[in-house]
Amino acid sequence: MKIDTFFRHFREAVKSLARNNWMTFAAVSAVSVTLLIFGLFLVFAFNLSFMASELDKQVSIRVSLSPQITADQIDNIRSQIEQDSKVKSVEFISKEEGLQMMKQQWGDDKEFLEGLEKDNPLPDTLQIQPSNPQETEALAKDLQQSYPNYIEHVDHGEGVSDRLLNLSAWVRNMVLVFGLGLAVLAAFLISNTIKLTIFARRREIEIMRLVGASNWFIRWPFFIEGGVIGVLGAIVPVTVVLLGYNAVVGILDADKAYSFFKLLGFWDIAFKVTGLTTLLGILIGIWGSLISIRRFLRT
């Protein structure tokens, strides 16, 4: 398309949006509501899957090695376990390191751990990350059975992350279903706006057809119109969602009581939310205009 032609289409689109200002306002509002809900869901979904993956990292199997084990044997077991496809990574934590970490965790109350260095009661351990968090339990049983002589004890995390993963998948599906329903509604409203424009311009379209304008030449202004409605409709929801999120993150950061509750940072989601929301707005807009011009261009 020539640049002149594009500007012409854009001018036409803006002109007709301005002319049908009330319908434009209604369509933009409908898109805004849809996108607001979509944006909120998006923020939830991103954070849930972020939390789930954070928890996944914590889902590891802790293998306590028996005290009699030699360094060679440890290396041996470790390399064998590393080769298992169900295992993502293996980390050796000596009993000294274990004590060190414990002290850090206990923080202020570490006094009563003093003196343990001499007679460290902790075992050497292997921290094993499973490739698939859902197979943690099976892997733990496997390990126990494979090395009965060297392993004293196998621990693995609870199914918290499982549930969270399920929840985030569920939220994702809800977003899809609910979002789709809303998108259909908004597209319908947009298609009505555009129908009005088409109605207002039917003479113009008739003449365009008579003088040999291609179907695309006729369609483009309506596509742009739909796209502009979509972009306009994204402004308010993106602003509201991002400002709101920024405030929530600020509160949680300031109040240490919630420090276990780790959210994605503002900038981790700002672009994604803006981009996806605007994109959805544009898609709804173009879809709406497609619905309304399809029938009109049949000869």
Added chain:
Amino acid sequence: MIEMHDVYKVYSNGVKALNGINTKIDQGEFVYVVGPSGAGKSTFIKLMYREEKPTHGVILINGVNVKRVRDWKIPYLRRNIGVVFQDYKLLPNMTAYENVAFAMEAVEAPKRKIRRRVQEVLELVGLYDRMNALPSQLSGGEQQRVSIARAMVNNPNFVIADEPTGNLDPENSWDIMYLLEEINSRGTTVVMATHNKEIVNTMRKRVIAVEQGVIVRDEQGGEYGYED
């Protein structure tokens, strides 16, 4: 060249508008299509610019079977055909200049070319001085001249007109006819459906008379032949 072979048109409501039309119009001809009201003249015209499809038969425009042309290609077919109507079909919120330029913009002609060419055709139809007037500020004759300027601005091989003088007084009608004759003299084929006896009998051209959807007469320099 326009050829029609055994063309029938039955509208969806069952009306048989054309019942076996056979004719051939060469490049550069000037043809009047005459006949009583409801005879099928407008239908005949509409088939030529593919506003309607023939129910049966073949229409060739410069050798192209218009029935076979895909919907999306129709615009390209029409770029070679200028159409003029009784009611001018001008856009009311555009000036004379813009109405004519619109036809060139729609086929994505370059901007500089548009300016030159639009001024040229407005000059030809005698409206160079009135190019910034809106249709509502122009007389019927002037509006029809704008619509003729629009029909010819893309240099089509054919100009097709359905009662172009239908709404005009004799003086303005003659202005339009001289214009069409001028366009025709430059090699453009002109086909015009008309009820104007005086014009047909004075400016003698080929006459095709249609009655009840069939051609009943086709003569070079013929008379109008009806008492409207």
